Amino acid sequence: MxxxxxxxxxxxxxxxxxxxxxxxxxxxxxxxxxxxxxxxxxxxxPDESPYFAQLNTLNIENGIVTLDLNHQETLVPLKLKIIAVEGNILRIKINEESSLKPRFEVPDVLVKEPTTQQFKVCNQETSCLVLEDPSSLCKIHVNAKPFSMLVTQNDNELISINSQGQLYFENAVxxxxxxxxxxxxxxxxxxxxxxxxxxxxxxxxxxxxxKYPSSIGLDFTLHGFENMYGLPEHADTHQLQDTGEDEAYRLYNLDVFGYKIYDKMGIYGSVPLLLAHKPSHTCGIFWLNASETLVEIRSQAVLQPQMHLKSPDVKKQRAVPKTNVRWMSESGVVDVFLLMGPTPYDVFKQYAQLTGTQMFPPLFTLGYHQCRWNYEDEADVEAVDSGFDDHNIPYDVIWLDIEHTNGKRYFTWDQDKFSNPVKMQENLQEKKRKLVVISDPHIKVDPKYTLYSEAKEKGYFVKNISGQDFEGNCWPGVSSYLDFTNPDVREWYSSQFSFEKYKNSTNILFIWNDMNEPSVFGSCEGTMPKEAVHHQGWNHRDLHNLYGFYQQMSSSDGLIQRLGGKERPFVLTRSFFAGSQRYGAAWTGDNKAEWEYLKISVPMLLTLSVTGITFCGADVGGFVGDPDTELLVRWYQVGSFQPFFRGHAMQDTQRREPWLFGEDNTSIIRRAIKERYALLPFWYHLFYRAHIFAEPVMRPLWVEFPKYPETFGIDEQYMLGNALLVAPVLDSGVTSIDVLFPGLGERWYDFRNFSCVGDSHKQKVDVTIEEIPVYQRGGSIIPVYTTIGKSTGWMDNSPYELHIALDRKGTAVGEIYIDDGHSFQYLHERMFSYRRFTFKKNILCSSTADKMGCYPVKSTLENVYVMGLKNSPSEVIVHEAGEKKKKLAYTYNKDLCVLSLKNISLGVSLDWEIHIK
Structure with missing residues (x-):
C-alpha cells in the first residue's frame, strides 16, 4: 500500500x-x-506540494470561486472553493470531486449560511491567479504549481496557505x-x-x-505573527507554545479526571479557533471540523532586507517573525474561515457572525452557586440553604448531582431521599433561589425505565457497527447513548423537560449536562468507539466533538419550550464545541484542590473567553481532594471575579460550605461573595455586551492593550470588560505580588479605597489574606448595588451608586443595562433600559444608549464617587428634566482627590446632569 x-x-x-x-x-x-x-x-x-491548481477550470458563480486541484501522481481531483464572506472573512473549502464514501461536513454550528460577496479577478495568468475582495482590500494570490495561496491586505502579506506543501487528503479506498x-x-x-x-x-x-482512511490536513503561515491564542480546551498557558517533535495541541473531547496541567492534551471540549496577534493586526483561523484534530505550531524568524534610514544605499537585514500552523483532522473536509480582523474585537465579531454570540443568561446565574457530589437528601438541602441565611452569605442556586435520581435514571427522583421534591423547590422559591439538577446523555438499560423504553422503541440510540444499540458502562451501569445528532432525538429530548413529563420539576429547576464528551467507562480513552454509527450513517469519528454541543442545544431548547418561550434557560455543559456559547455556560471540569489548579484556571478561562465561550468558570476549591483553608479562601476571592462562580466538590471530600472554616475565614469568604453581588450591575452589563456585540466578559490584557508587547504573554492577571483589572493571588503564603498596570498614559485606581496608583508601570503590590488586588481603569464608570440581598431575587429594586474613575483628561464613560433579569421580553418587546453615563468638563450626564428601550426602572441612583478630581468644588448642582435645579451636599477628600455625593435619589433611567463647579 x-x-x-x-x-x-x-x-x-x-x-x-x-x-x-x-x-x-x-x-x-x-x-x-x-x-x-x-x-x-x-x-x-514534501519538498513542495504534490497538488497543482488548474487555473483554466476557474468558475465564479454566486460569488463562489471554484478551481480544480489535481495530485501530480494520482491525478485524483479535488475541488477548491474560495468564498468572500461579508464582514472581512474568507472561506476556503476543499473536498473530493467524487468519492466512494461521502465526507462529513459539520452542520448546525454556523448560525446561518454566510453571506457571500463578489470577487474581482484582477489578474489571471497561466501560473497565477489574483482575486480581490473590493470591500475589504483583501487579495488572494493563487499559485498554480505547486498549489499555494497567499492572502494580502493593503498589499501586506498576512496568511499563506499550503506554502509548506502539506495539503493532505486521503481519498477513500x-x-x-x-x-x-x-x-x-x-x-x-x-x-x-x-x-x-x-x-x-x-x-x-x-x-x-x-475504519477507512479519510484524514485531511493543511498548513498556514502567519507572516509577522508570533503570538498565538485559542484552541481550547487544554490545561495550559493562554499563549500557545511551539509544539515539539511528535507533539501537537489535541482537540478531542475526553473525560479526563484530575487532568494534567501544562499539557497539550485535549480534555472536555474543543473549539478549533486559533487567534494570531501582533501590535498592528489580529486575525483568526477557524477550522470547521468535528473529528479528532491535531494542531502543530512552529514559530521562526525570517531575515528580510531593510533599507538603512541614514544611508539609503546600505541594506540591513532584520528578523521578522512568522508562525507555521499545521492542522490535521481524522476525517471530514477542509472547511476553514480566515477571520481577517484587523483588531481583536473585529475577530470576535467575525467569529460570532459565524457561530453566534454568548447566550444572554438570567441574572440569577451570575450570582453564587453551591454544589456538591452530592447533597444527600431534602434535609441536607434545607440545612445548606439555611446555613447561608444563618451566616449572612448570599447565594442563588443549589445543585444536585447524580445521587438525587432513582438509580441514576435521569428525569427521576430518589423517592427515599427526595420524597417531596416539589415542596423542596417551593421552599427555595420562597427565598427566591433556584435549583440545578444533572442530566447526563447515557440512559440506563432498563425496559421499565420510561425514558429508555421510549428511546429504544423509536430507535433513538447510537448504534454499534452491527446495527444494534450501542451499549457502554457509565454511572447507571450498562447504558445506551442518545443520538443527539438526530434532530428528531433532540426534539424528543427537549420535550422531556416539560412539567408534564419531568415529574416534580418546577420553573425554578435548571439543567447541568455532564459526562457528555461522551464518557464511556472501560472503553478506548473512556469515550464512544469511533466506529459507532449515528444518524444518516455517520461514524462517531466524524462528529465526536459535536456530541456535547448537541446535548446542550437540546437541553436549552427544552427549558425554553416548557414555558412557551417566555423564560431564558440555564444549561451548564462540560463538553462543548464552536457555537456552544449560544446555549449556556461551560466549566473546566474535574480540577484538583491544589494551588497549581487555581493558577491554571485563569489562562484556561481566558482562552475560552477569546474563543466565544465567555460564560465560563472553574470549580471553586477544586473538585478533587481537600483544599487547605488558605487555598479555599483565595479560590473564593478569585472565583468571585470570574464569569461562572460555583463551589463544587466530589464524594468523599470534606464538607466545605463557606462557614465551616472558622469565623475569620467565613468573614473573608462572605466579603468576597458580597462583593460579587454588589458588582452584579457591572457583570450583567458585560454579559449584555457579550450577547449583543460579541465582547468577551473576561479578557486577557492583550485584547484591551493590543499594541503593548509586555501584555502578550501575561495570563495571571486579566480585565473584566474594559474597566476592571484583576490581579489574583495564586500562590500560598505570599505578602506581595507583581502587578502590571498596562497602557501608555493610563491611570489606575484601587477599586476599594479609591486611591490612585498612578500611570502605567509594573510594581510590587502588598497583599493580605483579606482580599485580592482589583483596580479600576481611569476613564471608566462602574455601576454598583448599594445593598445586598439573600439572592439576586431580593435585589430587583436595589439602589445604585456610580464609581467614576477619571482619566488624565478628566473624563470617563460607562453604561448600565437593566431588564427583568429572566425573560425574553428584552428581545421581543424591547423591555429594557440601556443608559450611558459620561463625565466631561466636570459634568456627569445620564442619557439613553438605546432609545428603543422602554423598561420601567424603579431603582434610584443614591451615591456617586468621583476619583481623580483634582480640586474641591465650590458647589454641586443637579439638573433633572422638568425639575428645578438644586444643590447637592458633598464631601471631598483632598488626600485621595475623591468627591462623594450621597443620598441624591436620581432616577437611573432618566435624563439628568450633575454640574460640579
Missing part, C-alpha cells in the same frame, strides 16, 4: 514509522505518536483481499504496514478501531 493511493507521494514502510510499532500505551490516553492519522501525515513531508484487512475479527491482527499506520484498522491497548 502506498500513499499515492491516498493522495500522498510517500511510500509507507514499517521502518519509517516515527512512533515505532503500535506500542502498549503507558496511559489511558493516546499520545500523538499513537494516533494513526498523525503518524501518516508526519511521514508526508477500501482494503484489498491481499492485504488481509477485510478481516473484522478482533482476534486476528495482521502485522502489516497497513495496520501499522492505521489505515483500515488501528489498535490502542486492547481496543480495535475498524
Amino acid at each position: 502506498t500513499t499515492t493511493e491516498l493522495g500522498c507521494p510517500t511510500t509507507l514502510k514499517p521502518d519509517d514509522n516515527p512512533g515505532g510499532a503500535l506500542l502498549e500505551s503507558q496511559s489511558k490516553f493516546k499520545t500523538c505518536k499513537q494516533i494513526g492519522f498523525y503518524r501518516r501525515q508526519k511521514l508526508f513531508q 477500501f482494503p484489498s483481499k491481499e492485504s488481509g484487512l477485510a478481516e473484522t475479527n478482533p482476534e486476528k491482527k495482521a502485522a502489516s504496514s497497513e495496520e501499522l499506520f492505521g489505515l483500515w484498522k488501528e489498535t490502542f491497548e486492547d481496543y480495535l478501531d475498524l
Whole structure:
C-alpha cells in the first residue's frame, strides 16, 4: 500500500514509522505518536506540494470561486472553493470531486449560511491567479504549481496557505483481499504496514478501531505573527507554545479526571479557533471540523532586507517573525474561515457572525452557586440553604448531582431521599433561589425505565457497527447513548423537560449536562468507539466533538419550550464545541484542590473567553481532594471575579460550605461573595455586551492593550470588560505580588479605597489574606448595588451608586443595562433600559444608549464617587428634566482627590446632569 493511493507521494514502510510499532500505551490516553492519522501525515513531508491548481477550470458563480486541484501522481481531483464572506472573512473549502464514501461536513454550528460577496479577478495568468475582495482590500494570490495561496491586505502579506506543501487528503479506498484487512475479527491482527499506520484498522491497548482512511490536513503561515491564542480546551498557558517533535495541541473531547496541567492534551471540549496577534493586526483561523484534530505550531524568524534610514544605499537585514500552523483532522473536509480582523474585537465579531454570540443568561446565574457530589437528601438541602441565611452569605442556586435520581435514571427522583421534591423547590422559591439538577446523555438499560423504553422503541440510540444499540458502562451501569445528532432525538429530548413529563420539576429547576464528551467507562480513552454509527450513517469519528454541543442545544431548547418561550434557560455543559456559547455556560471540569489548579484556571478561562465561550468558570476549591483553608479562601476571592462562580466538590471530600472554616475565614469568604453581588450591575452589563456585540466578559490584557508587547504573554492577571483589572493571588503564603498596570498614559485606581496608583508601570503590590488586588481603569464608570440581598431575587429594586474613575483628561464613560433579569421580553418587546453615563468638563450626564428601550426602572441612583478630581468644588448642582435645579451636599477628600455625593435619589433611567463647579 502506498500513499499515492491516498493522495500522498510517500511510500509507507514499517521502518519509517516515527512512533515505532503500535506500542502498549503507558496511559489511558493516546499520545500523538499513537494516533494513526498523525503518524501518516508526519511521514508526508514534501519538498513542495504534490497538488497543482488548474487555473483554466476557474468558475465564479454566486460569488463562489471554484478551481480544480489535481495530485501530480494520482491525478485524483479535488475541488477548491474560495468564498468572500461579508464582514472581512474568507472561506476556503476543499473536498473530493467524487468519492466512494461521502465526507462529513459539520452542520448546525454556523448560525446561518454566510453571506457571500463578489470577487474581482484582477489578474489571471497561466501560473497565477489574483482575486480581490473590493470591500475589504483583501487579495488572494493563487499559485498554480505547486498549489499555494497567499492572502494580502493593503498589499501586506498576512496568511499563506499550503506554502509548506502539506495539503493532505486521503481519498477513500477500501482494503484489498491481499492485504488481509477485510478481516473484522478482533482476534486476528495482521502485522502489516497497513495496520501499522492505521489505515483500515488501528489498535490502542486492547481496543480495535475498524475504519477507512479519510484524514485531511493543511498548513498556514502567519507572516509577522508570533503570538498565538485559542484552541481550547487544554490545561495550559493562554499563549500557545511551539509544539515539539511528535507533539501537537489535541482537540478531542475526553473525560479526563484530575487532568494534567501544562499539557497539550485535549480534555472536555474543543473549539478549533486559533487567534494570531501582533501590535498592528489580529486575525483568526477557524477550522470547521468535528473529528479528532491535531494542531502543530512552529514559530521562526525570517531575515528580510531593510533599507538603512541614514544611508539609503546600505541594506540591513532584520528578523521578522512568522508562525507555521499545521492542522490535521481524522476525517471530514477542509472547511476553514480566515477571520481577517484587523483588531481583536473585529475577530470576535467575525467569529460570532459565524457561530453566534454568548447566550444572554438570567441574572440569577451570575450570582453564587453551591454544589456538591452530592447533597444527600431534602434535609441536607434545607440545612445548606439555611446555613447561608444563618451566616449572612448570599447565594442563588443549589445543585444536585447524580445521587438525587432513582438509580441514576435521569428525569427521576430518589423517592427515599427526595420524597417531596416539589415542596423542596417551593421552599427555595420562597427565598427566591433556584435549583440545578444533572442530566447526563447515557440512559440506563432498563425496559421499565420510561425514558429508555421510549428511546429504544423509536430507535433513538447510537448504534454499534452491527446495527444494534450501542451499549457502554457509565454511572447507571450498562447504558445506551442518545443520538443527539438526530434532530428528531433532540426534539424528543427537549420535550422531556416539560412539567408534564419531568415529574416534580418546577420553573425554578435548571439543567447541568455532564459526562457528555461522551464518557464511556472501560472503553478506548473512556469515550464512544469511533466506529459507532449515528444518524444518516455517520461514524462517531466524524462528529465526536459535536456530541456535547448537541446535548446542550437540546437541553436549552427544552427549558425554553416548557414555558412557551417566555423564560431564558440555564444549561451548564462540560463538553462543548464552536457555537456552544449560544446555549449556556461551560466549566473546566474535574480540577484538583491544589494551588497549581487555581493558577491554571485563569489562562484556561481566558482562552475560552477569546474563543466565544465567555460564560465560563472553574470549580471553586477544586473538585478533587481537600483544599487547605488558605487555598479555599483565595479560590473564593478569585472565583468571585470570574464569569461562572460555583463551589463544587466530589464524594468523599470534606464538607466545605463557606462557614465551616472558622469565623475569620467565613468573614473573608462572605466579603468576597458580597462583593460579587454588589458588582452584579457591572457583570450583567458585560454579559449584555457579550450577547449583543460579541465582547468577551473576561479578557486577557492583550485584547484591551493590543499594541503593548509586555501584555502578550501575561495570563495571571486579566480585565473584566474594559474597566476592571484583576490581579489574583495564586500562590500560598505570599505578602506581595507583581502587578502590571498596562497602557501608555493610563491611570489606575484601587477599586476599594479609591486611591490612585498612578500611570502605567509594573510594581510590587502588598497583599493580605483579606482580599485580592482589583483596580479600576481611569476613564471608566462602574455601576454598583448599594445593598445586598439573600439572592439576586431580593435585589430587583436595589439602589445604585456610580464609581467614576477619571482619566488624565478628566473624563470617563460607562453604561448600565437593566431588564427583568429572566425573560425574553428584552428581545421581543424591547423591555429594557440601556443608559450611558459620561463625565466631561466636570459634568456627569445620564442619557439613553438605546432609545428603543422602554423598561420601567424603579431603582434610584443614591451615591456617586468621583476619583481623580483634582480640586474641591465650590458647589454641586443637579439638573433633572422638568425639575428645578438644586444643590447637592458633598464631601471631598483632598488626600485621595475623591468627591462623594450621597443620598441624591436620581432616577437611573432618566435624563439628568450633575454640574460640579
